[in-house]
Amino acid sequence: MRYVSTRGQAPVLGFEEAMMTGLAADGGLYVPERVPAMSAAEIAALAGLSYEEVAFRVMRPFVGEAFGEEEFRGLIAESYAGFGHAARVPIVQIGANHFLMELFHGPTLAFKDVAMQLIGRLFRASLARSGRRIAIVGATSGDTGSAAIEAFRGVPGVEVFILFPHGRVSEVQRRQMTTPAEANVHAIAVDGTFDDCQARLKEMFADRRFAEEVGLAGVNSINWARVLAQVVYYVTAAVALGAPHRAVSFTVPTGNFGDIYAGLIARRMGLPVERLVVATNQNDILHRTLTGGEYRKAGVRPSISPSMDIEVASNFERALHDAHGGDSAAVRADMTALREEGGFRVAQGALSALRDWFASGRASEEETSAAIARTLRETGHLVCPHTAVGLHVAAGFLGAVPMVTLATAHPAKFPEAVEAATGLRPPFPRAWPTCMTGRNG
Numbered sequence: 001m002r003y004v005s006t007r008g009q010a011p012v013l014g015f016e017e018a019m020m021t022g023l024a025a026d027g028g029l030y031v032p033e034r035v036p037a038m039s040a041a042e043i044a045a046l047a048g049l050s051y052e053e054v055a056f057r058v059m060r061p062f063v064g065e066a067f068g069e070e071e072f073r074g075l076i077a078e079s080y081a082g083f084g085h086a087a088r089v090p091i092v093q094i095g096a097n098h099f100l101m102e103l104f105h106g107p108t109l110a111f112k113d114v115a116m117q118l119i120g121r122l123f124r125a126s127l128a129r130s131g132r133r134i135a136i137v138g139a140t141s142g143d144t145g146s147a148a149i150e151a152f153r154g155v156p157g158v159e160v161f162i163l164f165p166h167g168r169v170s171e172v173q174r175r176q177m178t179t180p181a182e183a184n185v186h187a188i189a190v191d192g193t194f195d196d197c198q199a200r201l202k203e204m205f206a207d208r209r210f211a212e213e214v215g216l217a218g219v220n221s222i223n224w225a226r227v228l229a230q231v232v233y234y235v236t237a238a239v240a241l242g243a244p245h246r247a248v249s250f251t252v253p254t255g256n257f258g259d260i261y262a263g264l265i266a267r268r269m270g271l272p273v274e275r276l277v278v279a280t281n282q283n284d285i286l287h288r289t290l291t292g293g294e295y296r297k298a299g300v301r302p303s304i305s306p307s308m309d310i311e312v313a314s315n316f317e318r319a320l321h322d323a324h325g326g327d328s329a330a331v332r333a334d335m336t337a338l339r340e341e342g343g344f345r346v347a348q349g350a351l352s353a354l355r356d357w358f359a360s361g362r363a364s365e366e367e368t369s370a371a372i373a374r375t376l377r378e379t380g381h382l383v384c385p386h387t388a389v390g391l392h393v394a395a396g397f398l399g400a401v402p403m404v405t406l407a408t409a410h411p412a413k414f415p416e417a418v419e420a421a422t423g424l425r426p427p428f429p430r431a432w433p434t435c436m437t438g439r440n441g
């Protein structure tokens with residue numbers, strides 16, 4: 001399998017090189033040259049298999065020969081062995097035809113663990129072969145940072161630098177990033193927003209001499225391997241609900257657009273996905289783009305779903321590339337206008353493709369709080385504010401087709417917002433270090 005840059009001016013790479021490279025040399029994101037198809041029979045055969053086996057079958061065609069079959073199986077098995085639920089990513093029914101997909105059973109209690117636990121192991125296997133040393137730089141609005149630190153702390157040959165927006169992550173997220181004692185972990189508070197952190201990261205990649213000197217690597221969802229590992233749970237959920245014989249829809253709390261882009265890949269592989277619904281908080285640039293046709297920055301306002309306080313959604317570039325039919329010159333023009341003029345109008349053909357693939361909605365702060373309270377009242381489940389954004393938006397799309405809303409983080413990561421909405425302080429799911437729970441400083 002070969003990977004090309006969305007901007008068309010970087011070397012074409014294999015899976016392992018694309019994973020270790022992160023952002024392409026031309027500033028673009030790597031995408032597979034073609035998306036391998038799964039037949040209806042192949043999808044049907046996934047029913048009843050373990051999460052690990054489905055992960056192997058879904059990802060294998062994208063990975064090719066980069067990792068041996070047994071090696072890849074072993075790394076997948078290790079990655080999910082520590083998850084706090086036997087199903088790894090369970091789905092629970094919360095309404096007549098509405099399901100929550102719980103993505104928070106990994107070590108840092110957010111969906112990022114699902115991909116990051118695997119990527120940590122793929123990186124280690126690759127580095128052990130090459131003997132290289134690398135510097136991982138990540139930008140985070142809270143969850144990617146802690147998942148990356150958890151996956152790479154103490155790993156020989158790897159330094160991890162995480163940029164997070166000062167004062168704009170939850171206290172639990174801050175502690176997850178700043179309390180690990182390993183010498184290779186460096187959490188850096190930046191005066192600014194997540195977009196500022198991600199912009200600094202992209203500048204580092206753009207300085208090719210610097211990038212090569214320090215062995216720069218990225219584990220944000222700019223890294224194709226992150227997106228790929230996230231495709232798997234769309235497949236397990238859809239199969240559990242009747243795919244390939246029955247279509248399924250997904251509502252995805254969205255910020256950097258990596259998670260929902262993984263859903264688009266699942267659909268392009270042949271999974272019967274009826275609707276992919278982009279759910280934004282008050283920072284609704286993606287909803288405005290899909291409805292109004294113009295991607296234009298308006299300034300990020302801090303919200304109670306802070307991990308989605310994002311305006312420059314890097315994976316939207318991958319969707320644009322697909323919507324432009326792979327025309328990398330058109331992508332370059334859009335990205336130049338975004339950088340120089342703060343936005344661009346999406347060309348008509350690309351816009352109608354995007355509207356075919358994605359529906360969208362937004363939740364205000366009040367609607368998010370109300371969704372947390374309503375969900376507890378009606379279903380008995382405490383949800384995090386990001387999940388609540390998804391639930392608010394999903395409510396407008398419920399119908400005959402089963403809807404799966406992605407529960408992207410555990411409510412205990414955002415206790416203030418949950419308590420303000422419900423009067424209940426969400427408990428941590430299992431024994432958890434006191435530095436995280438707030439019982440000490």
Ligand SMILES: Cc1ncc(COP(=O)(O)O)c(C=O)c1O
Pocket residue numbers: 110111142143144221253254255256257258259260307308386387408409
């Ligand atoms: C809890 C949570 N929900 C949703 C999102 C949005 O996911 P994505 O950036 O892949 O759109 C994030 C971060 O990105 C997150 O941390």
Ligand SMILES: N[C@@H](CCOP(=O)(O)O)C(=O)O
Pocket residue numbers: 139140141142143144145194219220221222255256258307308
């Ligand atoms: N919400 C994210 C933002 C970065 O997302 P990524 O999926 O591109 O790593 C976070 O928690 O950091």
